[in-house]
Amino acid sequence: MGQITATLGKTIKEFLRQKTILFWTIAWPILWVLIGSFSFAGNAPNEVIPYIRGSIAISMSVFALMTAGIANLPGNIAQDRERGLLSKLMSMPINPWKDFVGRLLALLAFSSLAAILVTLVGYICGARFSYTLTGFWQSIGFLLLISLASAGIGMLIGTFIKHVHGAIMSGVGIAVVTAALSGVMAPYSSLPWLLQQFARIYPISSGNSSITYLLVGEDYAGYNPLSTSQTTLTIITSLLLFIAGLIVYSRFCWRKE
Amino acid sequence: MIAIYTENLTKKYGDNNVLKEVNLKIEEGEFYALMGPNGSGKTTLASIMASVRSPTSGKIQIYGRKPEKAKELIGYVPQENFSSPILTGKENLMYFAGLLGYSRNKAERIVNELLNKIGLSEDANKKVSVYSGGMRKRLEVATALFPGIKVLILDEPTTGLDPSARRKFLGLIEELRKEKTTILLITHIGADAELASRVGLVDEGEIIAEDEPGRLKKMSGLKNVINIETTIKSEKVANVISNFSEKQKVLETDVGYRVYCKDVEEATPKIVRSLDAIGCKVTKIETEKPSLEDVFFKRTERMVREVS
Numbered sequence: 251m252g253q254i255t256a257t258l259g260k261t262i263k264e265f266l267r268q269k270t271i272l273f274w275t276i277a278w279p280i281l282w283v284l285i286g287s288f289s290f291a292g293n294a295p296n297e298v299i300p301y302i303r304g305s306i307a308i309s310m311s312v313f314a315l316m317t318a319g320i321a322n323l324p325g326n327i328a329q330d331r332e333r334g335l336l337s338k339l340m341s342m343p344i345n346p347w348k349d350f351v352g353r354l355l356a357l358l359a360f361s362s363l364a365a366i367l368v369t370l371v372g373y374i375c376g377a378r379f380s381y382t383l384t385g386f387w388q389s390i391g392f393l394l395l396i397s398l399a400s401a402g403i404g405m406l407i408g409t410f411i412k413h414v415h416g417a418i419m420s421g422v423g424i425a426v427v428t429a430a431l432s433g434v435m436a437p438y439s440s441l442p443w444l445l446q447q448f449a450r451i452y453p454i455s456s457g458n459s460s461i462t463y464l465l466v467g468e469d470y471a472g473y474n475p476l477s478t479s480q481t482t483l484t485i486i487t488s489l490l491l492f493i494a495g496l497i498v499y500s501r502f503c504w505r506k507e
Numbered sequence: 508m509i510a511i512y513t514e515n516l517t518k519k520y521g522d523n524n525v526l527k528e529v530n531l532k533i534e535e536g537e538f539y540a541l542m543g544p545n546g547s548g549k550t551t552l553a554s555i556m557a558s559v560r561s562p563t564s565g566k567i568q569i570y571g572r573k574p575e576k577a578k579e580l581i582g583y584v585p586q587e588n589f590s591s592p593i594l595t596g597k598e599n600l601m602y603f604a605g606l607l608g609y610s611r612n613k614a615e616r617i618v619n620e621l622l623n624k625i626g627l628s629e630d631a632n633k634k635v636s637v638y639s640g641g642m643r644k645r646l647e648v649a650t651a652l653f654p655g656i657k658v659l660i661l662d663e664p665t666t667g668l669d670p671s672a673r674r675k676f677l678g679l680i681e682e683l684r685k686e687k688t689t690i691l692l693i694t695h696i697g698a699d700a701e702l703a704s705r706v707g708l709v710d711e712g713e714i715i716a717e718d719e720p721g722r723l724k725k726m727s728g729l730k731n732v733i734n735i736e737t738t739i740k741s742e743k744v745a746n747v748i749s750n751f752s753e754k755q756k757v758l759e760t761d762v763g764y765r766v767y768c769k770d771v772e773e774a775t776p777k778i779v780r781s782l783d784a785i786g787c788k789v790t791k792i793e794t795e796k797p798s799l800e801d802v803f804f805k806r807t808e809r810m811v812r813e814v815s
Contacts, residue, residue, distance in 0.1 A: 252605070252608060253605065253606050253608070255605060256601075256602050256603075256604075256605025256606050257602075257605075257606070259601075259602070259605070260591065260594065260598075260602045263593070263594055263598065264591060264593055264594070267593045267594075268593060332587075333587050333588060333589050333590075334585040334586065334587030334588070334589040335589040335591075337554065337557075337559045337583075337585045337587075337589070338583060338584075338585055338589045338650070339606070340557075340558065340559045341557035341558055341559055341578065341581055341583035342578055342583075342603075342606060342607070343578040343579045343607075344606050344607075506558075506559065506560055506561045
């Protein structure tokens with residue numbers, strides 16, 4: 251066993267055993283898939299409804315990834331700090347980077363599980379997708395970018411908000427509010443102009459639109475998020491958030507006083 | 508061989524001098540207790556030794572090396588309960604074994620040995636959230652007992668434990684002492700510090716006295732202490748009692764007061780009568796040998812422990 255495996259195992263067990271985490275990351279998005287699948291189709295023609303359900307399932311899978319990164323990860327970091335585990339780890343011959351990689355892998359594994367479950371429920375509720383094999387793999391790439399961006403925001407919150415409840419509540423708040431404002435929880439076309447601009451800059455939202463575009467179709471994404479400039483922006487902003495979180499976490503969480 | 512060595516160790520937070528040129532020499536296999544009130548700097552000193560904080564100036568060595576270069580020799584147990592409550596005791600120890608790079612089979616064997624050593628084998632697969640405070644603290648000490656660790660730094664390990672859990676915990680420390688592990692115990696409880704081979708009294712960032720517990724008491728000049736339990740605790744009561752104490756120093760305890768006087772036989776009935784005169788009943792009065800807390804109070808006029 252190495253340090254990465256040990257941290258991965260511990261973190262994933264903690265994620266899977268905490269009811270609050272399971273609720274916000276898995277139960278809450280599933281609940282919205284159920285509500286959305288049967289309420290938001292409106293007067294749409296029958297042949298369109300499965301794809302509307304498909305876009306709802308994608309959005310809620312993205313929301314699950316957001317919550318995992320933006321709320322669960324900082325909660326986990328703050329918890330370890332508050333109960334003195336970070337002090338204990340600092341006294342041991344271990345590498346902060348490996349601790350970070352272990353946490354990130356746990357987050358990715360847990361997020362994947364959540365996204366699969368949410369998509370599966372969507373499928374059972376009648377969600378259908380239309381995609382190519384290339385499009386499928388590109389979607390996996392965007393899911394990874396969303397996870398990295400969420401983890402970056404999560405590490406920023408976890409580093410600066412010292413208390414567990416503060417970190418979790420801030421994370422949930424930021425996830426819910428930004429999801430609502432950026433079109434993850436509402437169709438892009440229904441957003442006012444200013445929020446549409448935010449949706450294009452906010453990598454989680456543009457990633458969500460890219461996946462919707464690839465797996466359901468342009469009509470459901472509201473715009474073409476796969477243009478070269480937009481894709482570049484999504485990749486750069488995701489990586490910037492991730493790198494910023496990583497630098498801040500390794501500098502400040504593990505800094506000696 | 509010297510296990511822990513500090514020379515003029517100083518730590519400042521802005522203008523606040525938390526540690527003031529601390530000089531300390533702890534031999535290999537020694538059980539050393541640092542005793543002082545909250546805020547005296549003892550936790551800061553322990554965390555510098557554990558490489559969690561950096562000193563502002565001065566020298567610190569663990570087996571001749573800087574703390575950050577000697578991490579594999581240090582077993583640090585912070586004051587907080589750092590074990591994960593939603594993992595089992597065994598899972599917590601397996602996590603630490605993994606961090607230290609043991610293979611799964613070796614980790615399993617060492618963890619089982621550690622669980623046996625701390626008396627938690629039967630509860631190994633229970634979640635830590637159902638452990639008592641004493642069980643949880645023993646588990647956390649086990650994280651500092653992996654092979655190769657030579658210096659055990661325990662920060663206030665018995666705080667919050669009930670008397671039975673405390674006795675059991677101190678029994679574990681006695682066992683470790685027999686194995687010649689160097690132990691540094693941070694405490695504000697005199698009875699815990701008395702188990703150590705040497706005690707350093709810390710006050711306002713300085714080690715004000717250091718010796719074997721018996722010698723510290725002897726050097727304090729205290730012979731006997733009157734321990735009084737009263738129905739009322741007030742300033743008026745304390746003032747009455749202080750008239751019978753050396754330099755009018757009276758130590759307030761959870762249930763009454765401790766009085767320092769040369770002739771206890773003569774003073775005892777007078778104290779009872781004086782308290783009776785102001786309507787305060789004495790529920791218990793006895794003569795005791797001085798404790799390390801009395802020694803600390805005699806030197807500093809401050810209490811080691813806050814009275815609840």
